[in-house]
Amino acid sequence: MMTSLYRPKSTSQEKNSLLLPLFCGGGLLGLLVFLFVSRLPDQNVQGLVRILEQASHVQVHASSIRWAPSQGLFRDCWNGRSLFFLGSESDRLRDVWSARVRIGPNGRLLGVAGIYNLTSTELGDEYALVLKGRWVAFATLAYHQVQSVTVFDRAGEDAQRLEEGLTDRWARSLTNYQRTGSTAGMGKLTISFEQPPRQIGLFLEDSQLRLEWMEQDGFHQEVANLEKGEFVSEGRGVQIDRAEPVQKQLIHWLVDTVRSVSWIGPAPIAWLEERFFGARDWLRRFCFWWGKGEPSLASSEKEEKPSTFPLHPELSDAEGKGWPPPPIESVWSSPEPDEGRWKVPPIPWIRSLSIGDIKAPPPFFQTFVRPDKQRSYVKVFLVVMDMRQLELEMEGGSEDPKPSLGPFGLGRIPRDPAISRRVLAAFNGAFKSEHGYYGMMVHRRILLPPQPNAATVAVLSDKRVAMGTWGPVETLNGFAGIDPSQIVSLRQNLDPLVDHFEVNPTKRGLWGYTLPGTGVQTERSAVGLTEGGHLLYAWSDDASATTLGRGMKMAGCVYGIHLDMNPKNTGFLFAAIEDLKGRRYRTALLNPLMGIAANRYIEHASKDFFYLLLRDPIPPPLPGLTPVDAKEPFWSVSPGTQSSPSWLPALWSARILWDQDPVEILQVVPGRVRFRLQLGSKEPDPKTGVSRPSPIREDSSAHILASVGMGFSTDRDMYGIAVRGMQFLPFLQNKAARTDMHRALLVADTDGKLAIHPSEEGFQLLPGTDAIELPLLVDGGNPIISELHGSNPIQQVQRTALGLTEKGQVLIARGSVAPSALAKILARAGCSHAVLFNRGGSAEGFLHRTGTNHPPLIRYPESALYMIATTMLPNAFHASPFSSPLPP
Known part of the structure; x- marks a missing residue:
């Protein structure tokens, strides 16, 4: 008979006598594992x-x-x-x-x-x-x-x-x-x-x-x-981000978990959603009819008319026409209070751009419309965004889209204070990857490659926003006229919801993962582009896709993209962030019906989203240059009149020290000024019978911001010039002359954009183009030092030089320094090419500014470069799809 190992009663000594061998044996085995077993797997690799x-x-x-x-x-x-x-x-x-x-x-x-x-x-x-x-x-x-x-x-x-x-x-x-x-x-x-x-x-x-x-x-x-999630030293050109744990509501977790089961899939979930939302829509329509009855339409044949935004605001209007947008006419005979009336969101802490005492108008306006002619209770809520003040960014979610290369997105707003403190708003992105692998790229990192013919919004390197239908390609050249290197971020979803004011132009029948041939009244969202270049977000808690598109068309959208749908997936929030680490920030939803958390996008977002930054109008300091007063900001607003809008200056000035000599630098923001040349009265007669060009036109002279002297040619030192497409003095390359002088052509095209062409490159004069020959100071980013740049480079006279950066910035440097000093300054400032404003004769080097004690004149003895103000347009535009050539 075997004795049982388990006894009803035992003393503590008996227990200890049994446990001691077990502990010793376990310790011995652990020692053996430490010494031998941890090395054994490598011995059996095959x-x-x-x-x-x-x-x-x-x-x-x-x-x-x-x-x-x-x-x-x-x-x-x-x-x-x-x-x-x-x-x-x-x-x-x-x-x-x-x-x-x-x-x-x-x-x-x-x-x-x-x-x-x-x-x-x-x-x-x-x-x-x-x-x-x-x-x-x-x-x-x-x-x-x-x-x-x-x-x-x-x-x-x-x-x-x-x-x-x-x-x-x-x-x-x-x-x-x-x-x-x-x-x-x-x-x-x-x-x-x-x-x-x-x-x-x-x-x-x-x-x-x-x-x-x-x-x-x-x-x-x-x-x-x-451990800290940061670089030991300042990581230049690299960035490290820590992914936040996924936090998801239970219902979303259940739906995603069931969908991921291979033998279930998304179809049963779509069937359940369709039945639920269909029943809810029937019940809501019945209750509304029973309680109030359906109101009458304003006209039985009335169509939704787009509320147009002027494309070109007048310069005399300091704020620019089209902002705030014009009211939207209701399709119903009895509009509700504030329906179609744009109002500032009732949130006092929303910031707008301000420079000194000049403050910009509110960057957001909101309203609602009722575009569903069968359901008068359905409202589409709209918020329009001033893209003169704002910049669009996007970020991938921590779970979606599922990237085809590399890691998931961050799932939150970047932690860099230089970015987070400029965040004003954020809103939801597009569909989950399993509902369509539409493209997404974030800061040049491709999560999903672009899909042909998909509705696309892209952010370019110059902060402009392009919105349109992608071409029939899976590469980054889907927009006509936009080089792939210019595209920084993009997001796609479905076909366009609105294109050229037409709702559902492709006659798509499936907007979201529902059963084929069905439509669902549910929570939906979209982003659109107005004709005037502003962005618009549309949201409804109970709408079909076409209803949402009609609301966008009524608001003046020329193009629209359907974004995410269904409760808890969509929402727009305003934000003011002071310190993310200390969680010191404020948020507010666009509409209380939105079911997202108040800290979504800021703390965590499992799906992709967009966010809006307040533009930083102050240019960054120029590298390697020391300001006269190190305690003051590098740049200050240039005194005098500015381009419209005045709250976003186009001309900035700085004072630097170069070998203890002060040098003034004027920076012109790209796209805010047009440049024109004016022939000086002392330019020599070419004796070819060519009449002198007429002065700047009166309509342009009223908008002149500044003029800069460039000197005049002499019979000994002849420099070519052409004004408005008419050659007045021949260029060096077209005549026998000394060829040891470094010369270049400063060219202003018909749009008033500047370019510098070294003479040896060759140049073709086009109709309406201005071109003037000047000494070359910087070529390919390298200073060129030549004795011919001045008869006495040590002489303390005022000299002026102009340089262009690769990004199109115009820098004008002025000071009583040698030409070689101006060349080094502009090269260090990042200019790829620069020219000296000295055509051989007297060059006063003046800079006259409108609104100061020295305003520009219409005529000068020497030739002059004029800056003519242009009104800044919003930085979003409708892009055309790239059309690949037909195969042979």
């Missing part, structure tokens, strides 16, 4: 690769396998020891995988307890996988460039700041376990580059990651402190 390939169904790259530290004998055997590797389907691009491999006491591989694809980037190739301690790092390569570097923290995501209940924590833990095999998940850091390198080397040292790469200017190295 077997390890085989079981990993069987579990993952991908090709495992054996050299990429990285083992995490052992957790001890029992956990390695029962739960599995973690490892990371690169895997790919045959010869396709690699992804980063993690696995938990169960290992026996003798090092035998018992099987795979869990395996997970951590990246799933269809167009990205992961490589340079490194692991040390809790940190795992790798780079993502696409389009022959390193798109990003990702760092995983195996210790888990930082969820301490989340305000969530027990159910939310349980749901998040379950999602983490499904994705990573750990309920704590994995923290994530993303490193991005302003100029992506071709290749990169990664080196983990304790809690620091060293990045090494080569660029055209030489070797680069940065070190990131992974």
Whole structure:
């Protein structure tokens, strides 16, 4: 008869006698694991690769396998020891995988307890996988460039700041376990580059990651402190961001979880949504009819008329016509109070642009319209945004869109105070990836490639916003006349909802994931472009897509893009951020019916979104130049009259020191001024019978802001000039003359834009073009020093030079310094080309400004360059699709 190991009663001594051998045996086994087992997996690489390939169904790259530290004998055997590797389907691009491999006491591989694809980037190739301690790092390569570097923290995501209940924590833990095999998940850091390198080397040292790469200017190295999520030194051209833990409402979590089940999919969810929203719409229409009855339309044949915005505000109107927008006429015979009347949002802390005592008008106006002729209770709420004051930005969500290369988006507004403190508003983005893999690019990092013929909004390098239908291409040249290098960010969704004032021009029948041939009355949103170049956001809690489009058309939208839909997915909020780390910020929803959290987009957003920044009108300081007064701002508003609107100056002035001599610099903001040449009365007679050009036209002379003297030619030093397409004096390249002088042509085209052409490049004079020959000071960013720039360069006379930067900025430097000093100043300021205003004869170097004691004159003895004010237009425009040529 066997004696049972379990006794009804036992003394403490008997228990201790049993536990002591167990503790000793466990300690001995743990010691054996520490000494031997943690080294055993590397001895059976082929077997390890085989079981990993069987579990993952991908090709495992054996050299990429990285083992995490052992957790001890029992956990390695029962739960599995973690490892990371690169895997790919045959010869396709690699992804980063993690696995938990169960290992026996003798090092035998018992099987795979869990395996997970951590990246799933269809167009990205992961490589340079490194692991040390809790940190795992790798780079993502696409389009022959390193798109990003990702760092995983195996210790888990930082969820301490989340305000969530027990159910939310349980749901998040379950999602983490499904994705990573750990309920704590994995923290994530993303490193991005302003100029992506071709290749990169990664080196983990304790809690620091060293990045090494080569660029055209030489070797680069940065070190990131992974614990703090920042670079050890100031990272120039690189940025590091910490991903926030996913926080999602329970109903959204349930829907997304059910949709992700392979044998269920999205169709049953769409069926349920259609039934629910259809029943709600019927009940609401019945209750409204029973209680009030449907009001009458203003006219049975009346169509929605667009409320037009003037394209070209008059210069005399300081604020610019078209702002605020004109009222919108109702389609109903009895308009509701404030229907179609634009009003300032009742939020006192919304900022507008201001320079000194001059303040801009409110940047937002809001109203509502009722465009549904069968449901008078349906309202479309609108907010229009002044794109003279605002800049549009966008960001990917922490879960959507699911990128085809590289990591997910940040899912929040950037933490850089220079950006966050300028945020005025944010609103939702487009559909989930599973409902259409429409393109998205954020700061030149492609999450999803562009799709042909999709409705697109893009942000360009000069901060302009292009909105239109993408061409029939999957590359970045989808807009006609816009070089791919100019596109910084873009987002696409569906077909255009409005195009050239036509609602649903493609006759699309499916706006959102519903059953084919059906429409749903639900919460919807859209972004549009007005004819005057402003952006507009439209939202309704109960509308079809066509109803939303009609409301946008009534508000004057020439183009519109359908954004996200359904409750809890859409919303627009105003914001004023002081300090994100201390959570000192204020927010307010556009409409209280919006079901999003008040801190959405700021703290966390699982889906992509747009945000609006208040424009920073002050130019950045010029590099390498010292202001006269270091305590004062580098730039100040240039005294005198400014282009319209006056609250956004076009001319800025600065005073710098160069070898203890003061030099004045005038900067002209691109696009705010037109340039014209005027022939001086002392320019020599060419004796060819050509009559002298007439002065500046009267309609232009009324808008002259400044004039700058350029000197006049002499019979000894002849410099060419052409005014309004008429050649008056020949250029050096067209006549026999001394060729040892560096000369260039300063050209003003018919739109008044300046360009500098070195004479040796050749030049064709076009009708209406101005061109003047001048000494060349800077060529290709390099100063040119020539004795011919002045007979006595040491003589203390006022000299003036003009330079152009690659971004189109115009800089005019004036001072009693040598021409070589002006050349060095403009080259250091970033000018690619510059010319000296000295045509051989007397050059006073004057700068006359309207609104000062020295206003411009209509005629001068010497030739002069005039600046003519132009009204600033909003920076959004309707782009045309690129049309690829037909194949032969």
